Every structure is written in structure tokens, then in C-alpha cells.
């Protein structure tokens with residue numbers, strides 16, 4: 001008998017305001033055609049004035065609870081993956097805890113930028129396997145619209161806001177790859193690459209700052225590292241791309257997603273794609289894609305899934321789970 005962290009529910013929230021590529025044509029030197037062809041993005045959602053990361057995270061968590069038939073009282077822990085928390089402290093996770101009316105358990109944030117949800121899943125899995133929590137809400141939530149330099153055409157057209165949540169629950173499996181739940185994890189970071197994707201502000205520099213990215217460099221690392229981390233995670237189970245039902249990738253760029261799938265020998269018909277509708281929502285992109293994938297009827301119970309992501313740090317990783 002093996003303890004597993006199994007998915008019990010999933011949900012997401014997208015802010016109401018949808019911004020098509022054409023809206024940028026009026027403010028910066030860009031075109032819908034450039035954005036579509038270079039990134040695959042067609043539109044994105046932006047949070048309303050006053051709408052915060054913890055607001056969106058709470059909506060997503062509530063939807064996941066509803067789907068699971070649970071209430072906040074049934075939860076032991078909340079982890080929010082975010083780089084855009086409402087305040088410097090307390091954590092977005094404790095704000096979600098209060099908004100859900102949860103008065104026990106514990107909550108904290110994880111910051112690994114676009115790879116944050118993968119790192120948060122790994123944390124939740126460790127808490128469950130070690131017996132410190134039985135049910136954990138794992139959330140990815142971001143308001144990247146608040147850290148955009150709207151005059152920078154190379155970055156401002158790429159990002160969006162949103163939140164997704166997954167409830168993981170302790171369960172017993174046979175210890176085989178047929179078990180539902182998290183089966184393998186691979187995490188990496190390399191701080192030498194901090195200058196290719198960062199925000200030029202923060203608490204100790206006394207500003208919020210704006211996102212800066214050397215797109216081509218990040219692209220190069222992404223294409224190399226995403227397939228590699230997915231292979232490593234699958235390799236721990238003696239599996240390959242042939243064995244999986246879905247790749248649920250971080251949704252940064254359609255060209256990166258295609259290249260990774262190609263390297264893994266997986267056709268695009270086995271990739272959940274939301275980048276066209278959401279843009280890059282950083283840590284929120286994978287749980288958003290999981291939730292949308294379930295809503296569309298793509299992801300079904302028993303499916304074998306690989307999630308993979310890379311972001312600032314650089315930080316990157318992959319999780320293999322059976323839905």
C-alpha cells in the first residue's frame with residue numbers, strides 16, 4: 001500500500017475583461033498578426049481595478065471545493081503559487097484562507113514564478129505523503145497586468161491574469177503507475193540566469209517594478225529544459241511520451257509548447273491548449289489549463305498527465321499525475 005496525493009476537485013476563475021490583440025495595436029507598435037504568429041496568443045483577461053490575486057484565487061478555490069463536494073472545513077492547508085500577491089505580507093494564501101472562512105489548518109505562498117504551480121504541487125504532495133495534511137488546496141493565481149511596462153511591446157502583449165485551483169487528497173494506492181494521484185516529480189532551478197527574466201523592483205529596492213525579459217534567451221532555455229524535465233519525471237516511472245494521455249504545459253508560447261510536445265513524441269491532439277485565450281498567466285496557467293481541460297471533456301478520470309513549466313530564476317520542473 002502506498003500513500004498518494006490524488007486530485008479531488010479542480011476549478012478556475014478568469015476576470016471579466018477580455019482584451020484582444022487588436023487593442024494593443026492602438027497603443028504600441030504591434031499587430032494582431034505578430035502576436036498570434038510569434039506567441040499563439042489571441043486574447044487575455046485582465047483583472048478589474050481593485051480585483052486582487054487573492055480575490056481570484058478564492059473564486060477558483062471555491063469552484064474546486066464545489067466540484068469536490070467539500071467545504072473549507074474539510075481542508076487542512078492552502079498553498080498559493082504566485083509572484084503577484086496582494087501585499088508584501090501576509091501571504092495571499094492566508095487571505096484566501098480568511099475569505100473561504102477557514103479558521104484551522106495552515107496556509108502559505110510559494111514563489112517560483114511561472115513554474116510556481118509545479119513547485120506548489122510538489123510541496124502539497126510532500127505534506128500529504130508525510131502525513132502533515134490530508135487535503136490541500138493548491139492554487140496558482142496571478143495579476144501580471146500589475147507588473148507590465150505598457151510601453152514595452154516585447155512583454156506587455158504576452159501576459160494575462162487569472163487563477164486555477166486543484167484539491168489534493170490523501171488516498172491509498174498499490175504503488176504502481178496505475179495509481180491515481182501524483183506519481184513523479186522533477187524540480188530544478190539555476191539562479192545564474194536571473195537576468196533574462198525578472199522584475200526590476202521589490203521590497204528591498206522599494207518599488208514594485210516591471211517585468212523585464214530577454215525573450216529569445218528564455219525561449220532557448222524553455223525549448224531545451226521543458227522536454228528534458230518532462231523526460232526526467234517520466235523516466236522515474238520508466239515511462240515515455242507514448243504512455244501519456246495529456247501534456248498540460250505552462251502556457252507561455254505556442255511555439256514552445258509545440259516544440260516540447262514534438263521532442264516528447266506527443267501530437268498536439270494530446271496537448272491541452274489555452275494560451276490562445278489566456279496568454280501567459282504565469283503560475284496560474286497550468287491549473288487554469290487543467291480546469292479548462294476538464295470542462296472541455298478532454299481530461300478524464302484515469303488519464304495520465306504530464307505538467308511542465310519554466311519561469312524566472314530560472315526555475316523549472318514537471319509533475320506526472322494520474323487524474
Ligand code: UT7
Pocket residue numbers: 029030031034035038039114153154155157214215216217218219222252253256280282310311312
Ligand atoms: O513564462 C515564462 C517563460 N517565458 C517564455 O517562455 C517566453 C519566451 N519567449 C518567447 O515566447 C518569444 O521569445 C517572444 C514571443 C517573447 C518573442 O518572439 P521571438 O520570435 O523570439 O521574437 P524576438 O524577440 O526575436 O523579436 C523579433 C522582432 C524584433 O524586431 P527586430 O529586432 O527583428 O527588428 C522585435 O523588436 O520582433 C519585434 N517585436 C515585435 N514586433 C511587433 C517584439 N515584440 C513585438 C511586438 N510586435 N509585440
